[in-house]
Amino acid sequence: MASDKKVSRPKARLPRGFRDRSGAEIAAERRLIEIIRGVYESYGFLPLETPSFEYTDALGKFLPDVDRPNAGVFSLKDDDEQWLSLRYDLTAPLARYVAENFQHLPKPFRRYQTGLVYRNEKPGPGRYREFTQFDADTVGTPSPAADAELLMMVCDALEALGLKRGEYVVKINSRGLLDGVLDAVGLPAEEGERRGIVMRAIDKLDRLGVRGVKALLGEGRKDESGDFTKGANLSEEAAGKILRFLEIGSGDFSTVLRDIVGDNAKALAAIEQLGEIVRLCRENGYDAEQIAPDTSIIRGLDYYTGPVFEAQLTFPVQNEQGETVVFGSVAGGGRYDDLVARFTGQQVPATGISIGVSRLLAALTSRGLVGEVKPLVIVLSMGDTVSSFRIAKELRSAGVHAETYVGTKKIPDQLKYADKRGAALVIMEGDDERAAGQVTIKDLKAGAELSKSVESRAEWVGARAAQETVTRAELVAKIKTMLGQG
Amino acid sequence: MASDKKVSRPKARLPRGFRDRSGAEIAAERRLIEIIRGVYESYGFLPLETPSFEYTDALGKFLPDVDRPNAGVFSLKDDDEQWLSLRYDLTAPLARYVAENFQHLPKPFRRYQTGLVYRNEKPGPGRYREFTQFDADTVGTPSPAADAELLMMVCDALEALGLKRGEYVVKINSRGLLDGVLDAVGLPAEEGERRGIVMRAIDKLDRLGVRGVKALLGEGRKDESGDFTKGANLSEEAAGKILRFLEIGSGDFSTVLRDIVGDNAKALAAIEQLGEIVRLCRENGYDAEQIAPDTSIIRGLDYYTGPVFEAQLTFPVQNEQGETVVFGSVAGGGRYDDLVARFTGQQVPATGISIGVSRLLAALTSRGLVGEVKPLVIVLSMGDTVSSFRIAKELRSAGVHAETYVGTKKIPDQLKYADKRGAALVIMEGDDERAAGQVTIKDLKAGAELSKSVESRAEWVGARAAQETVTRAELVAKIKTMLGQG
Incomplete structure (x- = not known):
């Protein structure tokens, strides 16, 4: 009800770290998702949708002593006084789903899921607090065939999206191999803290280069701002072995690695497993340009138990500082054999890969690979709205997107x-x-061209050169021809 | 890392009021959304996506004194100590978006949006705490053409989904008309509380019948459990007029109404507006079976300022008690000219309609109108995984959904x-x-038929009658033929 008293009005503002999206971007993302979905379904992966919320304990974050367990995740208490959290990825909900429905699922259980995930983190440029992921996982088999299939399927999806050979590469490494290397240089699992330092150092190879990583493996490193990061205090020899391991990159695994890991059983098993995954890919026609081992891939510290994957786009783009850089990672994943066991105590082998939809979309947009929008015809309202509606309806029946102007302006x-x-x-x-x-058709695109040779916008809007009068009967056919749909 | 000490494990359980969905249901909902989207885009409506969260004050719920404003909506404080709420519909976010971007939008602004909305309410059978809506709104024009277009567009969408004439009806009423009737029976806007009682009574016509509504318009009503609901204490004459208004239903508006509302200006204006909307629909070929005025439609009490709409499915279904009932409402909407003004103080006329996707999907599923799933071929793993992968790949290249078994079982x-x-x-x-x-193809559907004549599942699984051996070269063509895709 209208009221005369002064009211304080809320300010219309988008919440920080979120965004509105419209038109072409939505259409492009939808098309991207449809293409990935088509490839994944053709492999026999079935869709699953879990809810936005999970019980907080199920997400693997433990309820802290403070009032709200809000670190990293969005959490709240529901009316049963139970803590709920919005999912921060699609893997934790999958583990909950599998644990809850284990008896009834076909094994292996292969599902894809796409949807929003939420991070209660400080937003930044290009970093939002809700974004879309597209995951595929195979649960219930330890077979390297399951890992190889995911890698090949991601290649197929990227190519279906229009990327060419050489514009992407899916890299593979192994947590088991890293464990074996760390064992072999005298840093066993019990040395959790120093291992963590080493892993984080390796993960920074891109950014810090060999010198920086070497410093972190040894006594530590002072950065440009003067801040000191503690090192792992490895011996020269141990650090040297790790650096040689990293230098292998996509090079010759078998001989160089044997030289580093000796007869470490964990490392040898991992090498064999990696070798089998790569062999399956190669013999199915995926070459080293598409799928390649790379000793410098880390992907998360706690989560993975075996092979880890990362899909990278290799073409150059401009970053925010205007520098030319390689686009980089658009998908990541790996084997996580312990996640279901969190609930059931029973280890269930599982492997998966997750595509960062927004990042991939940005890359494809920069490549001009998505974003086609169907042309629109607008029927103006000139006294007889019924007739305008009828014209639009006829056009729609002929497959044309046609809008009737429903405002009240001249x-x-x-x-x-x-x-x-x-x-x-x-x-x-x-x-x-x-x-x-009769009816008149005005070509706005042609009119816009024309306007470059006339003086003002008002002039071209009124210009008659880019318009044409046809009979009502021939209107639809004429429009189809003009839109190139004839 | 594995550990020997006892750990307390979280229980894998779906949060109350939420659900997991898989396979056919997801595919059917996706198809339904695609069809509605196709129709709406063909009318020139553009997609918009607002985030899941809005600032709580922007949603129109005022922050209560208690710690968490959780009544009805899911709310939490972000790390800026601002209250955020998950959207409970798609209209409030639209109002925020329009207020925030008003200068830059084409007017009228016509957008569609589909997505999840959240209710922090007690869940019940078929009532979930997150569900999908599909909205279309036209903002920035008071023209009845905008309302008429939405009604016609919803008819087109329902027919595109496979519903036939007579299986649905889009009903229209007017808040302005109701206001006018209440004025005319001596219950002006100042009598807010008694008006509320009358509106709620009218809204219960379906459930309570004329007698029940009459009691509520008068002294009040005692229900079966003995609970007493206070009435509006209208005079016999006033209550009689309201009942006669309701009895008009989809009948003759103009003459009967004049008789009830006399020369009440508000009511006459509303009658004219309704008449124009209906005229536009009729002259564009939408008859009373598709779009019909109905004086008993209420749709929310506070929100709407003019015409209100409700799309109903008219075919019978079984309810949870096994009774045969009409399916009922699947979409609702109306004109809300005050929502943007909440932010800006400037009234912006707006009208919209929202489809309840899950309810509509349930109705279409009961009609067998959605749910087709592409057949799947599974290549077993029999010693040479590479060859299994190759066969599946060849089938996919030919457009067949083909899966390689990647487990380790026999x-x-x-x-x-x-x-x-x-x-x-x-x-x-x-x-x-x-x-x-050579390869062997086993027809599981034929095998299942066959199994009815053999003794055990194990027997038919082993049976050779429903299988056929072909050469490797003719495999793909043979599969296509067997699937009816040849």
């Missing part, structure tokens, strides 16, 4: 509206034309 | 897996067959 404003909407064509049917069985 | 278990997965065909290539350039 013709010049309607033309400006059509221009702002990016319409390709505008249809005008004045009273005289209607009486004569 | 053949009988693989066949059980294929059966559980609902596969149409299974491909087996044993070592001898591979050497001879």
